[in-house]
Amino acid sequence: MNEIALLQEHGPDSAPATESVLNSARHRLLTEIADASGEPRQRWAGLHRQHGFRRARVLAMTVIAASALFVFSVVVGGVISAEQSRDRTPTAVTLVAFQMPVFPLALDPVPAGLTAPFFDLDGRFLAGYRATDGESGVNLIVYDRRPDPRETTRPVSVHGQRGELWEDRSQNGPTHVSVMWEWEPGQWAQVTGRGRFSTEAAVLALADTVVERPQEVPLQVRLAPVGWEVFAFKDDRILTLKDENSDATMNVHLAERPQPDLLGNIMGAQEVSTVQVDGREAHLVRADEIWFLQVPLPDGSVFNLQAPLFMTADQVVAIGEQVTVER
Amino acid sequence: MLIQQSLLVAERFGPLFDRHASAVHRYLARRIGSDADDLLAETFLIAFRRRATYRKLHVNVRPWLFGIATNVLRRHARQEKRRYRALARVPVDPGGEAYATDDALGRLDAQSLRRDLAAALAVLKRGDRDVLLLSAWAELSYNEIAAVLDIPVGTVRSRLNRARRVTRAALSITITSEERA
Structure with a gap:
């Protein structure tokens, strides 16, 4: 065993970074990034959370x-x-x-206190409705194939179709309640509520208001290679x-x-x-x-x-x- | 690509933290202990501010970040040395776990080996130590070390040879004394 290998295996070591250490350093970096761009920090944080999404071709x-x-x-x-x-x-x-691409669905009516949707496409197509309280919101998501099944779901009825309902409860973060159904053959829709929309009754009521209404995303490119x-x-x-x-x-x-x-x-x-x-x-x-x-x-x-x-x-x-x- | 994009959209720098923060922290922590918690943020802040200069180095992001971390550590060189000296003074527990390898060093027990490696690191020149630990703990190639420390590859080789020689010598003393005992 040479010196390099000995250092790797038996050299001085220290405890790995804890989650709080990483969060603190990440927060300082995001603050700097937000200051550099002149954008609200919450927006950066929102984008940061999305990095974990699967980058699938669309x-x-x-x-x-x-x-x-x-x-x-x-x-x-x-x-x-x-x-x-x-x-x-x-x-x-x-x-x-x-x-x-045109987002095919919409909430009608949009619940009071929610903004017009923003759109996000990264392996799935999402219309996000944010609430002014900063905590509540609704995501309407479409998939072109059935997403991987959840471990624990409960059968429900949505638009006369069999749907699945589940809850994501993180330790410190907000609870999300979601319902998903096949809105047309091979096309799946999901409604996820958080904050005041994170109840089974609220999510099912929202799902019932989903209508087919194509919506163009606000940034358009009409010429491409x-x-x-x-x-x-x-x-x-x-x-x-x-x-x-x-x-x-x-x-x-x-x-x-x-x-x-x-x-x-x-x-x-x-x-x-x-x-x-x-x-x-x-x-x-x-x-x-x-x-x-x-x-x-x-x-x-x-x-x-x-x-x-x-x-x-x-x-x-x-x-x-x-x-x-x-x- | 993310760094290039981050020049236009600053937020694109964010994923680099999630990809590399744990590895950079471990490198810092092995060298300086708990103060690595603060130096981790400092490393990424400096990287973000200097991202426009990244491409000139012609290395991947990971070695680039380790290079910045190494430069950050230079302002804490005394503290780093103190840490190695303190670790070198830790008494060996006679009941410490033994480990086996095929060579002579296998006869040393892990605790005394860790102590002697710390002693060797404490006496190395700063530049030699940087090269040795970028090679051992960050696992950078000669070319990557040369790029991130802005020194010729030949200098990397000579520093690494010298650092390994000093380390080997420190371990040889231990081997000799163990064999005599």
């Missing part, structure tokens, strides 16, 4: 979309699509019309599209304010140019590995489009022209 979610993903082909700048294979970086791109799909959509603010044949991704992110120093803050930034996007003066940064397009919105906020360098500048601007934000 191709099947296209079933939920109101119509076919690709309607017509638009070749930008005369670039011809190259053959692509998995794990191989595309060398040229064809842009086509793109339709974002052919063969790309929605990989994730976070909290109405962050959209990631991914090439189904490679690891290439494209991100659109809503930010409260513009980056003041694009050259200084974007990793590997080489040059910044001014471009027109839908009649607005925008900034296009060429960095070592990405294009970064920052486009102002009428309310003073911006959207940032991050795209791979194998796209042309014209294509990035063309995609930027087809980004819309409903507030």
Whole structure:
């Protein structure tokens, strides 16, 4: 056994980090992150909790979309699509019309005191209704296949269908009560209530108010490379599209304010140019590995489009022209 | 990727904490004890503030974080040495658990070995100790250590050789005395 192995096995050691130590350090980091972004801390914490979700591809979610993903082909700048294979970086791109997934269900009526829903797509499609008290809320979730079965559920009836009801009770956190049913063949819906909605009666009453009503997510991209799909959509603010044949991704992110120093803050930034996007003066940064397009919105906020360098500048601007934000 | 994204969306840095915090804490705790609790947060705060410089190192996130943790520890070098000296003075329990290996060191019992390793770490030069422990406890390669400490790979090799020699010597003394007894 050499010195390295001896140190590993028998060198000085110490107690592992406790949960409270990790929580404390995480809190300090999240505070710094929130300060850096100017966003409320609660929002970061909410996103943090979502990291544990399974990052599944959401191709099947296209079933939920109101119509076919690709309607017509638009070749930008005369670039011809190259053959692509998995794990191989595309060398040229064809842009086509793109339709974002549409959330198919809604609560009607929305209970008093709940906000309009935000949407989140990451292996499952979620509409979240937050309450002004900060504790209560309702999540309406759809799945394109039956989720893994729970250990302990109770049969209930929802919309005349057999459903399952269960309770998630964490030691220190809030209790969640959920009900799930097959709302149409192969499509599953779930209602989860917390706070004042975390009772069996409240959740079943909410489930009875679920109606089919397609809802568009507020951040829309209507042009994308052919063969790309929605990989994730976070909290109405962050959209990631991914090439189904490679690891290439494209991100659109809503930010409260513009980056003041694009050259200084974007990793590997080489040059910044001014471009027109839908009649607005925008900034296009060429960095070592990405294009970064920052486009102002009428309310003073911006959207940032991050795209791979194998796209042309014209294509990035063309995609930027087809980004819309409903507030 | 997350670091790059975090330059645009700061919150994307958050998952890095959950992925690496326990490992970074263990490395810090082995070197400095309970004060690792505070240094863990400091390490990640510094990493977040310096994330724009990450890509220049051409290493993965994990070694990058261990490099930052090592630099944080430098401000606590005296404290670290005191910890090793204290551990080296811990008396050996005669009834301590013995362990067996195929070589001569197998004759030492675990307690006295831990004490002697601590004594060896206490006498190492700071730079040599950093390289040795980044190799042993953080399991970084020579190239990764060179990148995160900003020193040539040749220097990593020479420091590691020297640190191992000193450690081996400290253990040899124990072996000799054990064999005489």
